[in-house]
Amino acid sequence: MTWRAATFVVWAVLAAGVAATQAAAIASAGRWPTLAGVARAATSHPVARGAVLLGWMWLGWHAFAR
Amino acid sequence: MTTRRVTPGAAAAASAVTALSVAAAFTRPFTLAAGITVTLAYAGLAATLVAQRRVGTMPRMVARRPPVDGGPRRFGRRWLVWAVSLGSVAAFELASYLQGPRAAHPTLSAMLDGLDATPAGRGAAFAAWALLGWYLVTR
CATH class of the missing domain: 1.20.5 (Single alpha-helices involved in coiled-coils or other helix-helix interfaces)
Structure with missing residues (x-):
């Protein structure tokens, strides 16, 4: 293999x-908890939510524009 | 039995995601067009956040339902299984990234490159990414 x-x-x-x-x-x-529950918990704090959104922006740029 | 109602704002956002995904399907990486489609998705997300502030509510994909897992609670042992599961994915992604060559140790994004090599795959991947962003701001 x-x-x-x-x-x-x-x-x-x-x-x-x-x-x-x-x-x-x-x-x-x-x-x-389900995966959605994990996402809710991880984004329940405003700072964590901002960090997740920044990660989403990076992911989109990395996957589609880079 | 509860009825899931699609809100007008959600219908408009879904139309925008569809149109943008079709456009993204025919772009290539490292081009101006690809950068513009991603930037438009950022703008759509920003518009959703502004709409939330002005109207006081988000254009949701569907009407809010109570979470099936009872919603967030204090972190404890019940979260351990997800820490192991997602931690394993993150650890293997890092290991694959650090090992070379990429062809022998493909990372998640290397596998995504194979998926979005065709317009249909690229459009579907873009739609999934855009819907994830929408979910994150409207949940």
Whole structure:
């Protein structure tokens, strides 16, 4: 197996982990936070919200304009 | 059963996101057109924030619903699973970035380059990014 293929396998495992965490959070009916809950908590403070928005701006420039 | 109602402001914003995504689909990186489409998305987000201040409410995508997970609470063990999950993604992204060459250790943005190599993929990725920004300011 090449390094490239191995890296893709790890990315797939990580994506499955995030999806499984989200599915488990939804199934727990509020006992565990969903990804949206994480986003809400992470942006509940104005400074943190500004930092997340700056990250969003950087992401757009990096992905589409650079 | 609750009905999810699309607000007029949200409909206008959705139209703008669609039009901008179609335009972005046909741009190439490192061009003036690509920079303009991203800058217009920034302007749209700023306009949404101004509208919120003037009207007192955001043009939401859908009417507000109570969160299914009960909303934010104090940080504790219930957040640990997300810290591990998202922390693993961040750690592997950093490891891939620091290792070379990029072709052997693709990062998230390197994989995105493959996705947005076609106009359809680029337009879809741009729409997802714009909707994420909208969600962040209107949630």
